[in-house]
Amino acid sequence: MKLQLPIKHCRNCGAAVVLRVPDDGDTRQRAVCPVCNTIHYQNPLNVVGTVPYLGDRVLLCKRNIEPRWGKWTLPAGFMELGESTAQGAARETDEEAGAQIVMEGLQSMLSVPRVGQVHIYYRARLLSETFNPGHETLETRMFTEDEVPWDELAFRTVRETLRCYFEDRRRGSFSVHELVID
Amino acid sequence: MKLQLPIKHCRNCGAAVVLRVPDDGDTRQRAVCPVCNTIHYQNPLNVVGTVPYLGDRVLLCKRNIEPRWGKWTLPAGFMELGESTAQGAARETDEEAGAQIVMEGLQSMLSVPRVGQVHIYYRARLLSETFNPGHETLETRMFTEDEVPWDELAFRTVRETLRCYFEDRRRGSFSVHELVID
Ligand SMILES: [Zn+2]
Ligand SMILES: [Zn+2]
CATH class of the missing domain: 3.90.79.10 (Nucleoside Triphosphate Pyrophosphohydrolase)
Known part of the structure; x- marks a missing residue:
């Protein structure tokens, strides 16, 4: 079975992501890009x-x-x-x-x-x-x-x-x- | 509903990915990293x-x-x-x-x-x-x-x-x- 590896870089711009709760009402930590603001979700x-x-x-x-x-x-x-x-x-x-x-x-x-x-x-x-x-x-x-x-x-x-x-x-x-x- | 955006950069190292069929027997094109070889899957x-x-x-x-x-x-x-x-x-x-x-x-x-x-x-x-x-x-x-x-x-x-x-x-x-x- 393929395991889901952690997200280290932004899929959109390649910058290093930071792990934080987004400002959109979300309650979970996500990998968020500090450069282009892309939020990365990992789902089942x-x-x-x-x-x-x-x-x-x-x-x-x-x-x-x-x-x-x-x-x-x-x-x-x-x-x-x-x-x-x-x-x-x-x-x-x-x-x-x-x-x-x-x-x-x-x-x-x-x-x-x-x-x-x-x-x-x-x-x-x-x-x-x-x-x-x-x-x-x-x-x-x-x-x-x-x-x-x-x-x-x-x-x-x-x-x-x-x-x-x-x-x-x-x-x-x-x-x-x-x-x-x- | 959240749409799935295309993968442009490697989640592991940030390099620009290329779209190709991996060499592991896969039959579909995936976003593959030319630097660290990470294969990126997008699933339902x-x-x-x-x-x-x-x-x-x-x-x-x-x-x-x-x-x-x-x-x-x-x-x-x-x-x-x-x-x-x-x-x-x-x-x-x-x-x-x-x-x-x-x-x-x-x-x-x-x-x-x-x-x-x-x-x-x-x-x-x-x-x-x-x-x-x-x-x-x-x-x-x-x-x-x-x-x-x-x-x-x-x-x-x-x-x-x-x-x-x-x-x-x-x-x-x-x-x-x-x-x-x-
Ligand atoms: Zn970004
Ligand atoms: Zn890579």
């Missing part, structure tokens, strides 16, 4: 992804990037400008797994305040089991609930999303699960 | 808010800030680092309306790709009708569905969220509504 980022499934199995990807190299994950990544959450989730599924899917409903929304992220997962029905993993993926594999390598998952957001997906599936009805990961 | 921002209600009425705020000065809106604003989506929504409801609430379920998630935003609204039950609006609000008022100034609402995200809230309420069952606003 969205990670968007899917639970690709076919029958009683889900698709996981073995990570070829840090952090958590070699651990298993659902296809997911940072949402980009110009796309919706669902479009971003579909794009990441294509980039990381090369999977052919039909997007379905929202499965989970998980806030991770410690790292300033919100993770948003959709169910996605696989149209085939032919995959074409990108450079961020060592291997793709289909797993039933019992086969999922629960202790080898990359992130708690992935574990919680898989857990509520399989629970919903056993119950025969899906809903949106909202969680906060400490 | 989350706007978090509530539908504060009591009985058959909802609370709206008349905006004292641009854009849409003087138009009516639900309490909402940019999610901050270190908070969950629900915490951010509760904070904005306090800052803009000074309303005492109990947070309830997720009502809507609206992607607005044109401006690079995702708007997330929760239902919030009001504990009283005593409000204490902040500097961003000219006036607070309670409205039934018929009384809502539908043509004087500030944003389409607010209109769609109110529309699905009142529909759910009439039907007697609430669910999460996901929309894309062009």
Whole structure:
């Protein structure tokens, strides 16, 4: 996951910024430019992804990037400008797994305040089991609930999303699960 | 709403950036620093808010800030680092309306790709009708569905969220509504 580095210089003019509460009624310290007065905000980022499934199995990807190299994950990544959450989730599924899917409903929304992220997962029905993993993926594999390598998952957001997906599936009805990961 | 300005200078060292596709497998152009190699990402921002209600009425705020000065809106604003989506929504409801609430379920998630935003609204039950609006609000008022100034609402995200809230309420069952606003 990409961490947000501190802002040292103004994005507009390059001058060194100062950390202070702006005069516009804001209550938080921001990186403010003393030369051109640009205020720099740092806000949470969205990670968007899917639970690709076919029958009683889900698709996981073995990570070829840090952090958590070699651990298993659902296809997911940072949402980009110009796309919706669902479009971003579909794009990441294509980039990381090369999977052919039909997007379905929202499965989970998980806030991770410690790292300033919100993770948003959709169910996605696989149209085939032919995959074409990108450079961020060592291997793709289909797993039933019992086969999922629960202790080898990359992130708690992935574990919680898989857990509520399989629970919903056993119950025969899906809903949106909202969680906060400490 | 705060627009995202272009990045002209490196946040780390202040040098002028160049726009190019990084060498790390990325497929998009980013602002890259030719001096210290920092890659600058621009990603969508989350706007978090509530539908504060009591009985058959909802609370709206008349905006004292641009854009849409003087138009009516639900309490909402940019999610901050270190908070969950629900915490951010509760904070904005306090800052803009000074309303005492109990947070309830997720009502809507609206992607607005044109401006690079995702708007997330929760239902919030009001504990009283005593409000204490902040500097961003000219006036607070309670409205039934018929009384809502539908043509004087500030944003389409607010209109769609109110529309699905009142529909759910009439039907007697609430669910999460996901929309894309062009
Ligand atoms: Zn500046
Ligand atoms: Zn630099």
